[in-house]
Amino acid sequence: MRDAGYQYVWIDGNWAAPTPRSSAGDLVANPDQFPNGLKPLVDYIHAKGLKAGIYTDAGPYIPGKCGLGSHGYYQRDADQFAAWEFDAVKVDYLCGIAADLDPKTVYTEFAQALRNNASGRPMIFNLCNPVTSPDWGNYPQEQQSTYSWTYAPAIAQSWRTYTDVGFVGEIKFKDVLRNYDANARHPEAAGPGHFNDPDYLGPELGMTDEEFRTQMTLWSVAAAPLLIGSDVRKLSQTSLGILADPDVLAINQDTAGIQAVRVGPAGTTETWVKRLANGDRAVMLLNRGDSPTTLTTKASSVGLSGDRFTLKNAWTNQVTESAGTISAAVPAHGAALFRVGPATGKPGVPHVVAGLPQVTQVGGDAVPAGAAPLVAGGDQARVEVTVRNDGAQPVFAPQVELTVPAGWTSRPLGKAPKLLRSNHSATFAFTVTLPATAAPGSAALTGKTSYKVIGKGRLRQETATAVVVAPAAPDGDVVLSHHKWISATSGWMSPTVDLSVGGSSPISMLGQVHPTGIGVASPSAVRYYLGDKCSRLTATVGIDDAVRNVGPDGGTSTFQVIGDGRVLFDSGVLTRDDTRQADIDLSGVRVLDLVVGDGGDGGYNDRANWAGLNATC
Structure with a gap:
């Protein structure tokens, strides 16, 4: 990674001793982890041709609440970090918010201390205020990360623009997009030597390889600092290749330091x-x-x-x-x-452009635009591959072959054109039939496109789409939460079967415990395949009693049951003092979605339950 251009090995939190200062007031490393202190580690990092970063907090040390804080010791700690020969300092704000400090004031003071360190050592300053509303509750604008851009460019080399991108093992693509969007609000604040920071890169911490490649693309066009939050010693060659791609890194590291802006409207x-x-x-x-x-x-x-x-x-x-x-x-x-x-x-x-194979019909019914491709054993689907020529010269004899999993069949429909002119496209269609015994899970449809170019011969492209093969539909009277879902998302943690989201307590609403159900946090969507086999669904929906232990803010959600794109049930906005009973006709429904929204006030403390999901099938 060093040879690709990654320079810093950054020690984050939890490096200090349980009592982080000596009687003289100096910071002390945890003796169990660093028996000889941090200086030997810094020397080792430097010997590898790398630079070393360290972590502290702008607030005070508060026993039992904040484990490390530099407030009241800014100059002393800056001198200490320089004496240890660190090259960069990340300054958090968890203890700062606990002490109700003003971030602009304390960060400006810390920046001055770093500049004035006794060793005269240059050190990069990463300003890390992750406080956001409504994710953290309601805070004044000037205390939030979304305000840092107004003062950080003058005092820091980088500054966080939103809350953490996710938890270890729980980084979600939607949160990567959330942080990117927040980071994109003020591109004018970025420039050579000072950059908006959307947080760490998260390979193999919860996202698919494709989603992580997208995160790398987003961070690169944003001219964002590239800090890896994963254990690089354990990463796959795929992840390492994404992190070290020279053309992508060249875009990220372009000397103009300009951040990308959106052209055209926001949307999917x-x-x-x-x-x-x-x-x-x-x-x-x-x-x-x-x-x-x-x-x-x-x-x-x-x-x-x-x-x-x-x-x-x-x-x-x-x-x-x-x-x-x-x-x-x-x-x-x-x-x-x-x-x-x-x-x-x-x-x-x-x-x-050889298009990705797209499922456009299943059983003769059109697949809604934007819907994830879903098929089941015994289905017959129409799959299309569109080939487009954006060049100035025509291409000749375009062909597409569609390959499918073993046991499936693919039959082409229609004839291929003789040529594809400039700025024209052609769509190749196929009928794909699944065996009744098709295994549930992910299956690949691969389009193999070829065409002739004058002077170049026949050129080839290959594109693949993953389609979901649904599990068997429920049969009889079933507890739906015990049936295998197709997909499930939660705004915080992961959907939890028969427990409140997070899994630490039973599902409980208005003091009543429900033995079965699904605990989620908004926004959430849980999808089931019913295959037109069910007639009725009953449930109790509402906010889990656990929100009362968190605080008075948040705890509002909406609940919708959607069948094949049609809303079958809508609870309206529910608070922690409401529940709703649902009794829903499922006749003719192939795909069922249980959707939780945030009630219009953000997702903070929205722990929502689908309790007693009983289906008649």
């Missing part, structure tokens, strides 16, 4: 552009949605003029030429990243 799919030092543009096509799609923008929309453009795919290294359209097939929760600039010389290879 978006275009973001980052102007690079040489005048090129880094263009990100982002798919926040749950199904694959082809995304398109124009070179003119990202600030480029002309009629020929070179596109370098930062992830695949493929170099093509476009007549002005920038497009890519983007998987669910994925992002494409191109470096785009003017083309010169002889015409290049046309930019041809």
